[in-house]
Amino acid sequence: MSRNLGATSLPCKRRQHDPMRSYDALPPPLRAWLSQAALPWSTASARRLWKRAKAQGHDTHAALQILSRAEERTLARDHGSL
Numbered sequence: 001m002s003r004n005l006g007a008t009s010l011p012c013k014r015r016q017h018d019p020m021r022s023y024d025a026l027p028p029p030l031r032a033w034l035s036q037a038a039l040p041w042s043t044a045s046a047r048r049l050w051k052r053a054k055a056q057g058h059d060t061h062a063a064l065q066i067l068s069r070a071e072e073r074t075l076a077r078d079h080g081s082l
Contacts (some may be wrong), residue, residue, distance in 0.1 A: 008009075019043065026043060029063075033064050033067060034046055049066060
């Protein structure tokens, strides 16, 4: 892998965490939702929306609906720019 680093003068950025460990740490309903999502969500952004919804008192189903609506808005914004 180090052979690819010689082709650029850009600084090397190391990951601060294991992405699979971050994914595995998500609640099972959120992981199931992410596996069916239309967009490639980062674990950080999915977790942030999930925690915000749960902190507002939403149950699991409502939290997943909030994520779905966020995804729909993003897709609509993307389709509108085409």
